[in-house]
Amino acid sequence: MDTITFSTDLESNIRLMQSIFRGDNTFVTRRAVSRAGLSCAVFFFDGMVNNIAINQSVIRPIVCSDLSCASAETICQTVLQINDSRVETDSSKLFASFLYGDTVVFTEGDARPVVVNTKGFSVRSASEPENERVLSGPREGFTECFMPNLALIRRRLNDRRLKFTFLRIGSRTNTIVCLCYLAGVCEQKLITHLRRKLEGLDIDSVLDANYLAERIRDHRWAPFPTFGTTERPDVVAARLVEGRCAVVVDGSPVVLTAPFLFQECFQSNDDYYISFLQANLSRLLRVAGFLFTITFPAVYVALMLYHRELVPARLLFAVSAAQRGVPLPIGWETFLMLLVLEALKEAGARTPGAMGQTMSIVGGLVLGQAAVSARFAAAPTVIVVAIAGVTGLMVPKLQTAALWLRFALLAAAAAYGLYGVGFALALTMTWLCRMHSCSVPYLLNLIPRVQAEQEDAWLRAPWFFMRHDRFAVKRNPSKGDKP
Amino acid sequence: MKLPGILLLLTLLLCGCAREVSPVSALALDRTDDGYRLTAEVVRQDSLDDAASPAYLSATGRDLPGLLSNLSNILPGELYLSHAQVLLISETVAEESILPLADYLCTENDVRLSLRVAVVRDGTATDLLQSDDEVYALSELLDRAAQEGTLPDMPLYRVSEVLHADGTAILPALYLDEFGQTAPAGTAVFANERLSCFLDGSEIGGGSDA
Numbered sequence A: 001m002d003t004i005t006f007s008t009d010l011e012s013n014i015r016l017m018q019s020i021f022r023g024d025n026t027f028v029t030r031r032a033v034s035r036a037g038l039s040c041a042v043f044f045f046d047g048m049v050n051n052i053a054i055n056q057s058v059i060r061p062i063v064c065s066d067l068s069c070a071s072a073e074t075i076c077q078t079v080l081q082i083n084d085s086r087v088e089t090d091s092s093k094l095f096a097s098f099l100y101g102d103t104v105v106f107t108e109g110d111a112r113p114v115v116v117n118t119k120g121f122s123v124r125s126a127s128e129p130e131n132e133r134v135l136s137g138p139r140e141g142f143t144e145c146f147m148p149n150l151a152l153i154r155r156r157l158n159d160r161r162l163k164f165t166f167l168r169i170g171s172r173t174n175t176i177v178c179l180c181y182l183a184g185v186c187e188q189k190l191i192t193h194l195r196r197k198l199e200g201l202d203i204d205s206v207l208d209a210n211y212l213a214e215r216i217r218d219h220r221w222a223p224f225p226t227f228g229t230t231e232r233p234d235v236v237a238a239r240l241v242e243g244r245c246a247v248v249v250d251g252s253p254v255v256l257t258a259p260f261l262f263q264e265c266f267q268s269n270d271d272y273y274i275s276f277l278q279a280n281l282s283r284l285l286r287v288a289g290f291l292f293t294i295t296f297p298a299v300y301v302a303l304m305l306y307h308r309e310l311v312p313a314r315l316l317f318a319v320s321a322a323q324r325g326v327p328l329p330i331g332w333e334t335f336l337m338l339l340v341l342e343a344l345k346e347a348g349a350r351t352p353g354a355m356g357q358t359m360s361i362v363g364g365l366v367l368g369q370a371a372v373s374a375r376f377a378a379a380p381t382v383i384v385v386a387i388a389g390v391t392g393l394m395v396p397k398l399q400t401a402a403l404w405l406r407f408a409l410l411a412a413a414a415a416y417g418l419y420g421v422g423f424a425l426a427l428t429m430t431w432l433c434r435m436h437s438c439s440v441p442y443l444l445n446l447i448p449r450v451q452a453e454q455e456d457a458w459l460r461a462p463w464f465f466m467r468h469d470r471f472a473v474k475r476n477p478s479k480g481d482k483p
Numbered sequence B: 001m002k003l004p005g006i007l008l009l010l011t012l013l014l015c016g017c018a019r020e021v022s023p024v025s026a027l028a029l030d031r032t033d034d035g036y037r038l039t040a041e042v043v044r045q046d047s048l049d050d051a052a053s054p055a056y057l058s059a060t061g062r063d064l065p066g067l068l069s070n071l072s073n074i075l076p077g078e079l080y081l082s083h084a085q086v087l088l089i090s091e092t093v094a095e096e097s098i099l100p101l102a103d104y105l106c107t108e109n110d111v112r113l114s115l116r117v118a119v120v121r122d123g124t125a126t127d128l129l130q131s132d133d134e135v136y137a138l139s140e141l142l143d144r145a146a147q148e149g150t151l152p153d154m155p156l157y158r159v160s161e162v163l164h165a166d167g168t169a170i171l172p173a174l175y176l177d178e179f180g181q182t183a184p185a186g187t188a189v190f191a192n193e194r195l196s197c198f199l200d201g202s203e204i205g206g207g208s209d210a
Helices: A010-020 A051-063 A072-079 A091-099 A146-156 A188-199 A209-216 A233-241 A262-266 A276-305 A313-323 A330-350 A353-373 A379-392 A396-434 A451-455 B002-013 B064-074 B099-107 B125-130 B137-148 B156-166
Strands: A027-033 A039-045 A085-087 A103-107 A110-116 A162-169 A175-182 A228-230 A245-249 A255-258 B021-032 B035-044 B053-061 B078-080 B086-090 B116-120 B169-176 B182-191 B194-199
Touching: A010 A027, A010 A039, A010 A103, A027 A051, A039 A051, A039 A091, A051 A072, A051 A103, A051 A110, A072 A085, A072 A103, A072 A110, A091 A103, A091 A110, A146 A162, A146 A175, A146 A233, A146 A245, A162 A188, A175 A188, A175 A233, A188 A209, A188 A245, A209 A228, A209 A245, A209 A255, A228 A233, A233 A245, A233 A255, A262 A276, A262 A396, A276 A330, A276 A379, A276 A396, A313 A379, A313 B021, A330 A353, A330 A379, A330 A396, A353 A379, A379 A396, B021 B125, B021 B137, B035 B064, B035 B125, B053 B064, B053 B125, B064 B078, B064 B099, B086 B125, B086 B137, B099 B156, B116 B137, B116 B156, B125 B169, B137 B169, B137 B182, B156 B169
Parallel strands: B021 B078, B021 B086, B086 B116, B116 B169
Antiparallel strands: A027 A039, A039 A103, A085 A110, A103 A110, A162 A175, A175 A245, A228 A255, A245 A255, B021 B035, B035 B053, B169 B182, B182 B194
8 A cells, every 4th residue: 555644734644544435335534622622533444343442442531532632642641541542653564453443543633543442343252163073172262353263372372482473475465474483492493494485475365275275385285284283273273383383364263374294184182082092993094984985996996897807706796787778887986986975075064054965965875876777877887986985085185185095096097907996095105105294204204213102193092191281293302491 | 288188098097998897716727529518607797686696618729728728719708717616527538648737727828726626427517517506505515515525626836847747637526426426536647648547535535435
């Protein structure tokens, strides 16, 4: 925004402000004159402010004042009865605050405006996030409101080393983005790396955390996530303690955390709030579920096309019988059934409320049964695809990877059998080994090198065995920076 | 990203169309006047609700490769021997050298080395094969008898191995009893790669009736 210069004449300042916001009916101008004749103008946006704060802490003190003339500092220090006000000389900062719900006060004879923190837009409560529910543990979740989100983090980390660094990103939206870390716990080069990437962004708008995540992540084309996302303050607090950075974006309940390691895909919030015995079984099931969802359709097709001798005789006869009369080869049949599954999932997710659930159930059951009856698809293929679909839901953070890998492995299986599947898996593993998240190896800790780092990798050690709170990111933790 | 996507789709086009196969669960080899007759127990299952049932198809020829080729010509699908578990040979076939037969089957990619070989006593192998209307009944009978010790357990690779060693071998023998049921008939003894004699359960000392 171009620099705007105000004058000492109150009327000309009022005209200037009204000309800038001409056409905006939420823009409000309120004149206030004190008993002794001090003339002020108060500007704010209707709906963005706390009206009680403006009436009681801004307008009433001015009207009741005995001053006949006053500078901006005097207004700020002796008249206004509010905890957060300042004299602002930088017009870009002035308008950024004003557009975000602050009130601007001009006084006769002073060109400098006073900015008063009167933000008061409606926010939803910090309810439990729908997609990160836990069986036990904290139930709070982030909202779209920025400052309360930061408060939720600070409430869990009462540490003076907790730092919130603000940045403004987006030439149109001018969105506040907060880089959050524990100084001394988080490596400085990680903070610098993220800060440089965020500051280097030249974009128009930031309406959600994903606007940033896709731009600043390593390996932009990889289906594996290299930024963690969460709507839970307890998760952010845990990751900050582990030496990670968090990025909070105004207007988004999703907070990014980095670096993000592959092992985190299989971790769930419940893992830390329930018995380690149950948590570890669930975690292993998730790993198995991921492997199952990407390989099951491919292995099925490979076995039925190229390696029938590996299939038990009676199972082979049953599958062959079911395949009889189906018009498509088994590879194409499975491919199309997986597409139908994705279509059903998409329709279920986009259809509102209970209708979505009904649609998924009816679609899955009725279409599946009808397809088998009409010989569009064989029953074993429907079962294989359904199992792949269900197991795919076990690891929500890897749904994108599971989707693409499932199709890639299926193509490899259809073309080259189990050799193709093995080759495709080896390629995927190679890719994973080469990946980094904020310069940290993506598969860090999954190979047993240092015992301390294994406490929360494949399995979670019981809390009484945990020797390091920062088991994930730092390779050489020192005593000095213990949180 | 476009190129990998296109390549991925093209790879999918390479996938082989599903070939209809005719899985064989057991084979029977008999001697005829001018060669051999090979009968295959082909498994049929038309839908998931049906049970697998056997169908029998026979082909004649002068040698085993010719027999298999002729058999595959009359089958509705591709001859599929990977799930064949039993090979029955009649006495007349067993009286000739069975080593070439065993060697040929061992080199066939499709045939499992665990294929059980048995000799049919007093009758044709085809009749015995057709006496049961249940798939894999013969292999289950041989399994059970081997576990109980009433019949020797001789998979194909062992037959070839012992015949190559000194030309002697023992194979399980089966026959059709007076009720038309398949029953163990002791042990067929091979010397110089040919059937020499039969021993019943009491003679080999480990049988149930010993």
